[in-house]
Amino acid sequence: MRSQAMFFQRRAGEALADPRLQKNFAGLKDKFVGMRARAVANYENDFEELRDAGQAIRDRVIDNLDVWLELFEEKATARGATVLWARDGSEICEHVIAIAQRHGVTKVTKSKSMLSEEAQLNAALAAAGIQPVETDLGEYILQIADNEPPSHIIAPAAHKNLDEVADLFAATHQQPRKTEIPALTREAREVLREHFLSADMGISGGNFLIAETGSVVLVTNEGNGRMVTTLPKVHVVITGIEKIVPTLADFATLMRLLPRSATGQEISNYVSVCTGTKGEADADGPEHTYFVLVDNGRAGLVGSEFQAMLRCIRCGACMNHCPVYQTVGGHAYGWVYPGPMGAVLTSLYTGIENALDLPHASTLCNQCGVVCPVKIPLPELLRKLRERQTERGLRPWSERLALSVWSRLAQRPALYALATKLGVRYLNWLASGRDRIAVLGVAPGWTAGRDFPAPQGRTFKELYSSRQEQKA
Numbered sequence: 001m002r003s004q005a006m007f008f009q010r011r012a013g014e015a016l017a018d019p020r021l022q023k024n025f026a027g028l029k030d031k032f033v034g035m036r037a038r039a040v041a042n043y044e045n046d047f048e049e050l051r052d053a054g055q056a057i058r059d060r061v062i063d064n065l066d067v068w069l070e071l072f073e074e075k076a077t078a079r080g081a082t083v084l085w086a087r088d089g090s091e092i093c094e095h096v097i098a099i100a101q102r103h104g105v106t107k108v109t110k111s112k113s114m115l116s117e118e119a120q121l122n123a124a125l126a127a128a129g130i131q132p133v134e135t136d137l138g139e140y141i142l143q144i145a146d147n148e149p150p151s152h153i154i155a156p157a158a159h160k161n162l163d164e165v166a167d168l169f170a171a172t173h174q175q176p177r178k179t180e181i182p183a184l185t186r187e188a189r190e191v192l193r194e195h196f197l198s199a200d201m202g203i204s205g206g207n208f209l210i211a212e213t214g215s216v217v218l219v220t221n222e223g224n225g226r227m228v229t230t231l232p233k234v235h236v237v238i239t240g241i242e243k244i245v246p247t248l249a250d251f252a253t254l255m256r257l258l259p260r261s262a263t264g265q266e267i268s269n270y271v272s273v274c275t276g277t278k279g280e281a282d283a284d285g286p287e288h289t290y291f292v293l294v295d296n297g298r299a300g301l302v303g304s305e306f307q308a309m310l311r312c313i314r315c316g317a318c319m320n321h322c323p324v325y326q327t328v329g330g331h332a333y334g335w336v337y338p339g340p341m342g343a344v345l346t347s348l349y350t351g352i353e354n355a356l357d358l359p360h361a362s363t364l365c366n367q368c369g370v371v372c373p374v375k376i377p378l379p380e381l382l383r384k385l386r387e388r389q390t391e392r393g394l395r396p397w398s399e400r401l402a403l404s405v406w407s408r409l410a411q412r413p414a415l416y417a418l419a420t421k422l423g424v425r426y427l428n429w430l431a432s433g434r435d436r437i438a439v440l441g442v443a444p445g446w447t448a449g450r451d452f453p454a455p456q457g458r459t460f461k462e463l464y465s466s467r468q469e470q471k472a
């Protein structure tokens with residue numbers, strides 16, 4: 001499979017050259033970062049201890065994933081739900097379309113589900129004659145914007161500004177153009193309400209699956225999740241097999257981490273725990289509940305050097321704090337998941353040969369690792385992916401040659417010292433008195449997208465030797 005993620009460099013270049021996108025991202029940069037920082041500072045206990053607890057819960061699940069999944073299936077089935085398993089995106093589409101056809105469904109309302117993006121479910125539903133309607137405001141904006149892909153996992157339309165949304169709404173809804181956010185959201189709510197009331201099936205993702213109760217948990221700020229899961233007669237949950245947590249108490253711990261890390265909230269506006277089907281005493285709820293539990297590359301990570309990635313609770317903090325994501329946005333990453341977590345997941349789920357640029361789309365500054373609520377060592381995983389690329393001969397020959405020369409030199413100190421001296425002279429000659437090197441002569445590709453500062457002062461080796469002499 002030749003993924004769009006192959007084209008990161010070109011897409012990143014386009015994003016950098018787009019003044020509208022750059023302006024939109026500039027407003028976002030500090031928003032999420034500041035909100036998380038305040039939430040962590042205001043947390044009543046030790047946030048680092050909470051991160052340790054979150055990591056422990058996720059590791060406990062993933063170490064025995066099969067056990068917790070079996071328990072979940074047993075409990076969910078006992079509450080009247082049907083549990084189905086999907087190996088990949090096409091099986092997700094097959095299951096969902098078969099369920100829709102079984103219940104005579106012609107319209108589905110959807111709350112946000114990244115798995116349905118992985119499966120390109122909307123296109124499959126439309127091809128089967130079933131109308132999908134996105135109801136998360138960001139996803140709805142993208143749907144009416146000719147099905148644009150999301151650029152952020154919790155703020156899918158983060159790349160759009162108010163004017164663009166106002167134009168889209170006016171053109172789509174055929175109503176007078178509004179420019180105030182409350183008026184626009186009211187308009188969206190009125191349009192969506194018709195769909196909520198007329199849809200026969202609701203499709204949601206799931207933030208967590210609770211093994212001990214067979215429940216799915218939805219964490220939203222808009223309330224659309226509740227409409228999708230309670231109004232239609234059929235509710236289909238599509239979620240990855242790794243989303244499971246053993247108990248409600250474990251879920252409570254993770255809920256202290258998720259909103260604080262994602263949006264800086266102590267708690268999200270709506271936290272829905274949905275269990276089974278509508279009971280006799282219930283005023284509303286689905287008559288039929290289906291869980292489509294998806295592998296799509298996840299099971300293969302269990303026991304591998306990349307297992308830690310399965311801890312991810314999709315909070316988005318890593319991308320919010322990533323200087324690369326902050327500058328180029330989500331579309332440059334080319335697939336469903338952007339930012340550092342996306343660089344790892346896209347490589348693992350679509351094949352490292354299809355995402356050659358992504359592990360390199362990072363300065364390895366470790367901001368992502370520091371803020372990840374479940375302590376996923378993202379820079380380490382990115383480094384491992386780079387190693388795997390090199391081992392499989394997937395890097396350009398010039399890069400492999402340079403690394404091999406460097407490795408040989410580094411093992412011979414005298415030769416290394418001589419090469420460093422000559423290298424510094426060469427770089428100074430290229431800089432010609434300026435503090436930046438515009439084109440790196442032997443590797444011009446390096447400076448095509450990066451700054452290369454001219455050498456300043458003495459080399460590390462010279463400084464170290466002189467300090468040793470002073471000490472002596």
Ligand code: SF4
Nearest residue numbers: 312313315316318372
């Ligand atoms: S990798 Fe960590 S920080 Fe990034 S989305 Fe997942 S849980 Fe959040």
